[in-house]
Amino acid sequence: MGGYLTQPLKRAASLFGDRLAVIDGDTRYSWAQLQERVARMAGALHDRGIREGDRVAILAYNSFRYFELHFALPWAGAVMVPLNTRLAPAENEFQLRDSQPRLLFVDTEMLPSLDSMGDIRDTIDVVVLDPASGANEYESMIEGAVVAPDRAPGGDSLAGLFYTGGSTGRPKGVMLSHDNLLQNAVNTLIGVGYDETSRYLHAAPMFHLTDGMATYSVTMAGGIHAFVPRFDAVKVLEQVQAHQITNLTLVPTMIEMLAREAERGSYDVSSMRQFQFGSSPMPDATLERALRVWPDTLFLHGWGMTEISPIGTMLPHHLRDPKVAGARLRSVGIPAPNEEIRIVDENDEDVPRGQVGELIVRGPMVMLGYWNQPDITAETLRGGWMHTGDAAWQDEEGLLYIADRPKDMIISGGENVYSTEVESVVGLFPGVREAAVFGLPHEKWGEMVCAAVLPEDGVELDLDALEQFVRSRIAAYKVPKKVFVRTAPLPLTSAGKLSKKTLREEYAPSA
C-alpha cells in the first residue's frame, strides 16, 4: 500500500474542513468545499468516459481550477499531463499525439493554438477551463455530477506525464508515480518547513514541477493556496500584500523583477517568510537588491529536475548559517532526507571528493521512466541510478555544486533551452549554411539565447524573416534574441569541434 495523491486533500478536509483552502480573484473555497468539488469533478470525468490510466491533459494558466485538477484527476484514476503554455503549437501537438489524452482542459486564450494542430480537436475531448467565454463548461461539469468514489490507484501507479525538452531528438514524457510526487511533498515539507500558517502564491507556472511541488506539500501542511494566472511583478506584489503571502517559489530572474518593482512601488510585503529558488544561483546584485526589500526573509536554494519529482537538494538556512557564506552561496545544498547521491566518472565509479563528475541519484523520488522510450529509460536509469547528465562536485562539508550545464544547455528566465534544438530550426532557414546557438550573460534573464550564422555564398539573410521562421516552430523563449551574421566559418576547437567558448568570448557584451 503506497501513497495516493488524493490523500493530502482528504486529510486537509478532515482536519481543517472549514478553513480557507484557495484564494483566486473573488473565489474562496474551504477545504471541505474543495473536496466536494473535486469529488464531483471526478464523477463528471467518469461520466465523460475517463477510466483508470486514461491521460487527461491541461493547457492553461494558473488558477484554482488547475489546482483542483491536481486532485480530481487522481481521484478519477486518471493520469495528468500538464502542457507548457509557452511552447509553440507544433511542440504541444507533438506532446498531445505522444501522450494520447482522452480529454484536454484548456484556457480560452489557448484555444486558437489547437486549430493549428491538424485533427487534434477531432480526436481529443476538449473542455474550456476558464470562465472567459461566459457559461463555464468546467463549472457545469461539477454542477451536473455526483460525488465519485476515490479511484486513486496510488503507490507505483502512473500519476502524471511531465514533458521535458530534450537535448537531442523528441521531448521526453517523464512518468511520475503517486509515490514519487508524495515523496517529493514530504521532502518539501521538511526542507521548506510549511505549516498550517503558510500562505503560498502560485506565481511560477503550475505546469512546471518547480511550482507543482507546493501543490501537495502546502496541502499536507493545511496552508492556503493563492494564484496569479502568470508571473507579473506588479500582480504578484499586489497578491502578496492583499493575502499576506508567506512563500514564493521563483527563479532568480523573477526575484530580480519582483525586487525592482517593490523598490519602485509601495507595497507591504513584510509577510514573506521565504523564497524558494532554483535553476541557477542567485546573482550577487539580485540577492543584494532582494535583501534591501526583504531583510528578514529566508532564501532557500535548491536543485532538482523533473525526473526526480523534482527536488534533489536544498541548501538549508541560506544566509542564516555562518557556514553558508561567500562561495557557498552558490551551493545547491544537501540531498533530500530519503535520497542518496553519488558523483561518478564515465564508468559510474565514484570520483574523489571535490572533483567534478556526473551527479547520479537513487531513491523513491526517481521517475518510473520516459513514456514510450524504453531505450532512453534503460540508459538513464542504468544500475538503478538516475543519471542526471549534470556535472557537479561536493565540498568537504558535503555541500553540492552544479559545475556546468549539461549538453550545451542555456538557462534563460528559468527555462531550459537546448542549443541543438534551436540550431536545427535555424539551420532549416533557406540560405543558412552553418548555425551555432549559445548563451550570453543577461542581467534580467540570466542568459540570453543568441545565434551565430554563416550564410550560403552570396546570400544576404533577412533576419526578420529568420526570426518569424524560428518563432513559428518553437517556443518564443527559445528564439535567439540576437543573431550574429558571420563571414568567417564558425570557430573550431583543436579537436575540430565547434567552439562555443570562442563564440561566447567573441560576442560577449563589453563590460
Add this chain to the structure above:
Amino acid sequence: MGGYLTQPLKRAASLFGDRLAVIDGDTRYSWAQLQERVARMAGALHDRGIREGDRVAILAYNSFRYFELHFALPWAGAVMVPLNTRLAPAENEFQLRDSQPRLLFVDTEMLPSLDSMGDIRDTIDVVVLDPASGANEYESMIEGAVVAPDRAPGGDSLAGLFYTGGSTGRPKGVMLSHDNLLQNAVNTLIGVGYDETSRYLHAAPMFHLTDGMATYSVTMAGGIHAFVPRFDAVKVLEQVQAHQITNLTLVPTMIEMLAREAERGSYDVSSMRQFQFGSSPMPDATLERALRVWPDTLFLHGWGMTEISPIGTMLPHHLRDPKVAGARLRSVGIPAPNEEIRIVDENDEDVPRGQVGELIVRGPMVMLGYWNQPDITAETLRGGWMHTGDAAWQDEEGLLYIADRPKDMIISGGENVYSTEVESVVGLFPGVREAAVFGLPHEKWGEMVCAAVLPEDGVELDLDALEQFVRSRIAAYKVPKKVFVRTAPLPLTSAGKLSKKTLREEYAPSA
C-alpha cells in the same frame, strides 16, 4: 524504485563522514567508520550464508551494535526480527519457530534462556553480541570480513518482522517493508523536528518501534545516537548530562521515574529539548513534576502501533499551543502528513464527528500484513484500510482521542498486556475454576495487572505456586501483581458477560 533502509546511513556517511554517529560507554564511531563496520558486517553475514530474504533475529539489550544491525541486516538483504527481552523463553521460542531465522544475535545474559527452548540452538546459528564473554564474536565477524555490496532490496520488500502480543491466539509477526519504515522516518522528522544538532538517547527498548522510529530518522537528520542497555532512571540522567542529550522517547511511567530521580539527585539535564511519549496520556501529576524539572522542554504526545510502522498521530506544540490545553492534553493529535484516517462503525461507515468508532488508517505506513497469517491479514486490512481495533473520536478541531482500550487490554509500564492471554494461563493452574484479569490504577506503572480467581470447591490455592506457574509461561510484566481469591462467582453484566467494571470497582485501592 522505492526507499531502502541503508540509504539514511549512506547519506550520513557522505554528508557527515567525520562527525560523531554513536556514543556507547567508551565507544565512539563516526558516520564513515560506522558505514565501514556495517558494510563489513554485511559481508560477514553473506560469508555465513545469509541470503536475500533470510530472517535474522536479535535478542538483546540496547547497544550501538544493535543499532548497526538495523543497517547491516538490510545491507545484506536480510529481514530483521527483533525479539522482546522481557518475554518468557516459551514466548520467544514461539516467535523463533514462527519466523525461522537462519541466525540469532543474542546477549550473553539471554543465552541461558535459549537452553530452555528445545532444539533451537541446533537449528539456528547463534552469535553473541555483547563483549561480556571476553573475545567478541560480533567484532571478530567484522574484522574477518570484507565490505559487501549493498543488497538492500528496498520498496515493498520485507524489511522486518515485529511481533505483537495478540488478544487472542498466537502472537502476530507484523511484516514491515523498507518503504513502511522510511515513511515513518520522514513522518518522525517532520513531527519531532530532529536536525543535525539532535542527540538522541536510546533509553526505551530498541526491540520496540517506539524507540526504533528514532533509529532511521535521527540518522537522516545527521544527529548523534547514544545508548543505555535498558531503562534505568539514574543511568539515563547520567547519560543526558554527560552527552547533552536533546531527545528521549519514553512512556509516561518512565518520565515519572526520571523526574522523581532528577528531583532527588543533582543532574544538569537542561540540554533536553523534547520528550516524545505515547501509549497513554500523561497523568497530570507526572506532567506537573516533569515541568518542574524541565520547564522549557516540549512534550510531544503521539499514538501509534506496530502495524503502522508505528507513528499514527502526533500532537504538535504540546503545552505551547494555547489551543492545546485542558482536556486537549489527552489528545493524541493529528494524523501524519501522508496518512488518511477515518472513524467508522461496524460496517466501515463514517460515524459523525465527535462520536466514538473504530479508528482505521490508510497510507504508505500500513504494514504488508501478518507473517503466515493470511486470514487475519485480510480481515485487518479489509477494503485497503488498517483496522486498528482502537476506539477513538475526533473533536471539532480534528484532534484525535483514543476513547477506550481495545479488546480488554491493560497498559502497564508502557507494555500492552492482553487480559485474555493472562487469563488463559491463570486458568490452567490446578484448582482454578474461574479467572478474570484486569488492570487497577498504579501510580508508577499507570496500571497494574491484577487477577480475581474462584477456586474449585474445597481447594485452597497456593498463591506463590500460582505465581511461579504463570511466570514460567509468560513475561514477568504480564504476571498479575495481585491475585484476589473469591468465594463468590465472578460478577456478570445484565447481558450475562463477565463484568470487569464491577471487578475494578470492587478491588479499587481506597483513595
